[in-house]
Amino acid sequence: MSARTAAAEISGPEDFARTFNVSRETIDKLSTYEGLLRQWQKTINLVAPSTLDAVWSRHFADSAQLLALAPPDAKRWLDLGSGAGFPGLVLAIMLANREGAKVTLIESDTRKAAFLAEVGRRTGAPVDIRPERIEKAATQSKLGAVDVITARALAPLPRLLELAAPAFSAQTTGLFLKGREAETEVDAARARWAFEAELHPSVSDAGGRIVVIRALEAKTEGQPR
Numbered sequence: 567m568s569a570r571t572a573a574a575e576i577s578g579p580e581d582f583a584r585t586f587n588v589s590r591e592t593i594d595k596l597s598t599y600e601g602l603l604r605q606w607q608k609t610i611n612l613v614a615p616s617t618l619d620a621v622w623s624r625h626f627a628d629s630a631q632l633l634a635l636a637p638p639d640a641k642r643w644l645d646l647g648s649g650a651g652f653p654g655l656v657l658a659i660m661l662a663n664r665e666g667a668k669v670t671l672i673e674s675d676t677r678k679a680a681f682l683a684e685v686g687r688r689t690g691a692p693v694d695i696r697p698e699r700i701e702k703a704a705t706q707s708k709l710g711a712v713d714v715i716t717a718r719a720l721a722p723l724p725r726l727l728e729l730a731a732p733a734f735s736a737q738t739t740g741l742f743l744k745g746r747e748a749e750t751e752v753d754a755a756r757a758r759w760a761f762e763a764e765l766h767p768s769v770s771d772a773g774g775r776i777v778v779i780r781a782l783e784a785k786t787e788g789q790p791r
């Protein structure tokens with residue numbers, strides 16, 4: 567089964583392991599993550615309660631599908647507005663055995679950042695958690711070069727590119743989980759930004775799209791829109 571299989575079939579760890587071809591060790595770490603999510607959700611609103619019955623598809627598979635769209639040797643990852651860790655923390659767990667891999671998670675809500683730190687500690691995921699505003703933390707001077715920038719449910723694409731741009735270099739790929747309006751958002755973003763874009767269907771959200779962005783540059787006055 568390939569990673570492009572409909573995630574509606576991913577109802578638990580066994581389906582996830584088959585779909586994404588991950589080890590028992592990775593499944594055990596994701597199960598630890600699921601347990602902590604359910605425990606902490608009793609006191610903090612980490613995810614929409616209606617999605618708790620479908621954690622493996624709505625959150626884990628939704629996040630995991632990005633790995634296949636990233637450069638195969640990507641090591642330095644940055645996730646913006648991580649919330650309860652989607653997609654960044656799932657990706658970090660999946661990248662645990664990639665030499666030198668590190669996922670920086672930026673989340674300004676300190677309670678959510680504490681949750682991310684606890685999952686990171688319990689799973690040994692290669693994460694660097696920044697409980698800060700993206701505007702302050704996500705720059706090349708603070709983070710160094712970044713291979714991949716990810717985000718889900720943070721902002722419409724024009725605003726998302728504004729937040730991501732200070733960390734983008736010519737080598738960076740953006741992987742953004744978007745809904746049905748993805749194409750409209752891409753068109754709107756072209757007013758201010760020059761970039762290459764690909765849209766891929768989401769495996770976990772019927773009608774959802776993954777927007778892949780490369781070669782991001784701000785347009786200057788007088789450039790065609």
Ligand SMILES: C[S@@+](CC[C@H](N)C(=O)[O-])C[C@H]1O[C@@H](n2cnc3c(N)ncnc32)[C@H](O)[C@@H]1O
Pocket residue numbers: 646647648649650651652653672673674675678698699700701717718719720
């Ligand atoms: C709608 S939630 C999405 C969380 C997660 N990405 C997901 O899809 O489940 C957006 C998250 O981004 C965080 N956030 C929003 N604006 C931010 C900013 N400027 N800097 C850092 N975090 C921010 C919020 O605290 C929130 O946890």
